[in-house]
Amino acid sequence: MDRKLLSGDEAVALAALHAGVVLGTGYPGTPSTEILEAFSELGGHAQWAPNEKVALEVGLGAAFGSARTLVTMKHVGLNVAADPLFTAAYTGVSGALVVVSADDPGMSSSQNEQDNRRYAIAAGLPMIEPSDSQEAYDFFFSAIEMSERWHLPVLFRMTTRVCHSKSIVTARESGAPGREAAPAPHFEHDIAGRVMIPAYARPAHRRLRAKLSEIAAWGESAAADKLNRVEAGAPHGAAVEAGTTLGIITSGVSYMHAREAAPAAKILKIGLVHPLPLERARAFAAGVERCLVVEEGDPILADALRAAGIAVESKSEMYRFGELDVQRVRRIVARDETPEAPPARGKPPELCPACPYHTVYATIRKLDCIAAGDIGCYTLGVLPPYQAMDTCVAMGASIGVGLGLRHVLPLDQARRVVSIIGDSTFVHSGISGLVEMAYNRPATGHVVIVLDNGTTAMTGQQEHAGTGRLLDHNPTNKLSIEAVAAAVGIESVTVIDPYADPDGFEQLLRDRLASTELSVIVARRPCILAAADIRKWEQQAAAIRATSADQAAFDLPVEER
Amino acid sequence: MSATYPKGAIPSAAGRSVVNVVLAGLGGQGVIKASDILADAALRAGLDVKKSEIHGMSQRGGSVTSDVRFGRAPADRVGSPMVPAGEADFLVVLAPSEVEVNRATMRPGGVLIAPELVPEGELANKRSLNVALLGALSTYLELPREAFMEALAAALPEKLRGVNEQAFELGRKLAAEHVTIS
Numbered sequence: 001m002d003r004k005l006l007s008g009d010e011a012v013a014l015a016a017l018h019a020g021v022v023l024g025t026g027y028p029g030t031p032s033t034e035i036l037e038a039f040s041e042l043g044g045h046a047q048w049a050p051n052e053k054v055a056l057e058v059g060l061g062a063a064f065g066s067a068r069t070l071v072t073m074k075h076v077g078l079n080v081a082a083d084p085l086f087t088a089a090y091t092g093v094s095g096a097l098v099v100v101s102a103d104d105p106g107m108s109s110s111q112n113e114q115d116n117r118r119y120a121i122a123a124g125l126p127m128i129e130p131s132d133s134q135e136a137y138d139f140f141f142s143a144i145e146m147s148e149r150w151h152l153p154v155l156f157r158m159t160t161r162v163c164h165s166k167s168i169v170t171a172r173e174s175g176a177p178g179r180e181a182a183p184a185p186h187f188e189h190d191i192a193g194r195v196m197i198p199a200y201a202r203p204a205h206r207r208l209r210a211k212l213s214e215i216a217a218w219g220e221s222a223a224a225d226k227l228n229r230v231e232a233g234a235p236h237g238a239a240v241e242a243g244t245t246l247g248i249i250t251s252g253v254s255y256m257h258a259r260e261a262a263p264a265a266k267i268l269k270i271g272l273v274h275p276l277p278l279e280r281a282r283a284f285a286a287g288v289e290r291c292l293v294v295e296e297g298d299p300i301l302a303d304a305l306r307a308a309g310i311a312v313e314s315k316s317e318m319y320r321f322g323e324l325d326v327q328r329v330r331r332i333v334a335r336d337e338t339p340e341a342p343p344a345r346g347k348p349p350e351l352c353p354a355c356p357y358h359t360v361y362a363t364i365r366k367l368d369c370i371a372a373g374d375i376g377c378y379t380l381g382v383l384p385p386y387q388a389m390d391t392c393v394a395m396g397a398s399i400g401v402g403l404g405l406r407h408v409l410p411l412d413q414a415r416r417v418v419s420i421i422g423d424s425t426f427v428h429s430g431i432s433g434l435v436e437m438a439y440n441r442p443a444t445g446h447v448v449i450v451l452d453n454g455t456t457a458m459t460g461q462q463e464h465a466g467t468g469r470l471l472d473h474n475p476t477n478k479l480s481i482e483a484v485a486a487a488v489g490i491e492s493v494t495v496i497d498p499y500a501d502p503d504g505f506e507q508l509l510r511d512r513l514a515s516t517e518l519s520v521i522v523a524r525r526p527c528i529l530a531a532a533d534i535r536k537w538e539q540q541a542a543a544i545r546a547t548s549a550d551q552a553a554f555d556l557p558v559e560e561r
Numbered sequence: 562m563s564a565t566y567p568k569g570a571i572p573s574a575a576g577r578s579v580v581n582v583v584l585a586g587l588g589g590q591g592v593i594k595a596s597d598i599l600a601d602a603a604l605r606a607g608l609d610v611k612k613s614e615i616h617g618m619s620q621r622g623g624s625v626t627s628d629v630r631f632g633r634a635p636a637d638r639v640g641s642p643m644v645p646a647g648e649a650d651f652l653v654v655l656a657p658s659e660v661e662v663n664r665a666t667m668r669p670g671g672v673l674i675a676p677e678l679v680p681e682g683e684l685a686n687k688r689s690l691n692v693a694l695l696g697a698l699s700t701y702l703e704l705p706r707e708a709f710m711e712a713l714a715a716a717l718p719e720k721l722r723g724v725n726e727q728a729f730e731l732g733r734k735l736a737a738e739h740v741t742i743s
Contacts, residue, residue, distance in 0.1 A: 108615040161643065164614065165642035166600060166612045325641065326643070327645045345662065346585075346626075346659065350623065
């Protein structure tokens with residue numbers, strides 16, 4: 001048997017390949033980024049969208065065309081994609097659409113630790129949650145099967161520890177809905193099914209709830225044993241509490257911690273976290289003396305079970321915050337609510353020593369700017385020595401937040417407001433902020449600094465529309481940030497290398513802050529970590545262009561050569 | 562407190578159920594590469610293995626740790642991918658500044674493999690400190706040397722293989738001479 005040591009992300013990519021997924025799309029975001037990168041490396045068709053909303057819409061279109069489709073994003077990305085998601089639950093799909101939501105409990109690299117299991121409840125979509133890489137691989141097939149059987153998008157919830165931990169995967173050899181079984185993409189009209197005007201959406205809502213009822217019944221049946229299963233406690237495990245049989249209801253990576261923390265406990269492990277197998281849980285809880293729910297994040301399983309009249313014990317509120325681990329689950333089992341030791345504080349990350357943004361932050365600090373910041377490596381400008389960022393909320397928010405401040409602050413403060421946004425973030429959701437800036441212009445004007453380092457640096461140097469290269473680094477059309485800015489009505493657009501010309505950058509920023517014009521400064525210099533790769537890809541692209549120019553010349557009629 | 566002991570006084574990891582290793586250092590030092598090699602060696606030795614780390618910020622020079630756990634399935638199947646605090650059998654540290662912040666991950670009697678084990682200048686390429694410390698670690702583990710060599714070959718480009726194999730052997734030699742335990 002072929003045993004591979006794979007991360008959860010890599011396992012999903014391998015499963016997508018084996019399941020015949022014809023298109024994978026998404027936007028980079030820790031901890032989901034590696035799924036599409038691995039899918040591409042395995043030979044799958046993977047692409048980066050400008051943001052998660054567009055990715056989901058592309059995936060939905062592909063699934064309307066009967067294709068098997070994968071869309072990936074981090075948890076906060078699903079907020080961006082929520083608009084199409086909720087109505088895609090009504091339209092359903094003709095092929096398969098699996099939407100990976102990679103949550104980040106503990107916020108290893110995120111601005112919040114929202115629990116996206118709530119999206120499954122809110123949108124009314126089935127959600128599957130694996131516990132390790134083998135399950136990420138196996139459950140992905142279940143997600144494809146469910147999506148095709150019920151013609152619904154299926155949410156596939158992973159968390160940082162499932163995405164990034166490596167464990168052994170044995171890939172299936174046959175019996176899966178493999179490439180052979182994948183339907184050939186094709187289009188069939190279904191106007192009432194896919195055009196969500198109220199008259200068609202009202203019955204669609206009823207159809208959705210009927211499908212969910214069917215899935216709930218299926219989730220209770222033996223057919224769903226792969227997803228939802230009961231495990232007896234280890235016979236040799238020490239009793240956790242003498243004289244008490246402990247039952248634990250759990251899902252995701254919490255199952256792994258629970259299995260280790262309470263080896264004697266019976267466990268109901270839930271892989272289909274929405275809709276929940278409530279009757280299985282009821283029978284399970286009735287068969288143990290103490291029934292404890294072990295879940296990371298919000299008490300969603302516990303609340304749902306209690307609402308169904310099942311007497312379960314939930315963790316104390318203190319365990320809502322951060323990741324769980326074996327030690328914390330031991331404490332939950334022991335009902336230990338004493339304060340926890342603070343985690344060891346190592347060295348925080350920082351801007352790379354040769355990062356081109358040092359000059360930018362030094363200048364912003366020197367000029368005492370009010371800096372509306374954004375999401376990316378450059379958020380590290382908030383840390384000492386610069387502390388040159390005043391807000392950071394969501395992708396693209398720097399521009400809107402900066403404009404709001406400009407509109408209301410007294411003049412002496414309003415004139416010092418700048419918005420700082422990276423190149424990939426600008427493409428993601430900065431453009432509509434610029435449209436707002438040109439449309440509802442503040443009396444003092446505004447200054448946006450686009451930190452263009454030519455890559456999505458934070459998540460590990462992914463391409464985006466502004467780099468002019470595809471996910472696999474092959475050349476494509478290149479979005480021009482300065483042309484977009486000019487096109488929406490920004491009056492002053494300047495490109496400068498802040499690293500090569502720090503004095504020029506300072507003078508430019510002083511000048512723009514003093515003006516009441518709408519200004520965009522594109523501070524352009526390649527990320528120090530990506531620069532060598534970028535040069536290599538540019539050379540490859542030039543070689544391809546040269547070859548195809550030769551080819552084009554050859555293709556011309558002889559007299560035109 | 563730590564002290565230097567002759568090797569014979571170190572409790573062996575042999576016979577323990579699941580072996581817990583925590584590797585620690587700073588971004589760019591090769592902590593994750595080292596844990597990949599260790600986990601791959603365990604895989605090649607036919608063991609159940611899991612490894613886990615947080616690498617969202619790892620390229621920005623901050624602290625990085627990686628956990629590797631392995632055992633012989635089915636009896637010693639690995640559960641959680643994370644080493645519980647206070648249960649690491651081995652703590653392998655690549656940067657002096659990272660020793661104290663991670664010390665609490667070790668169990669009583671656990672083995673600390675600190676960067677000072679490899680004197681400066683002994684390595685042909687100082688970037689192979691990670692592999693040298695893996696070499697030191699390997700002297701305590703029941704993993705065959707070939708498993709490490711295969712894992713090294715799979716993880717590193719051809720041109721770096723020689724210098725890293727030397728680093729691995731240097732680590733083995735130095736560990737045989739002395740080691741520090743908590």
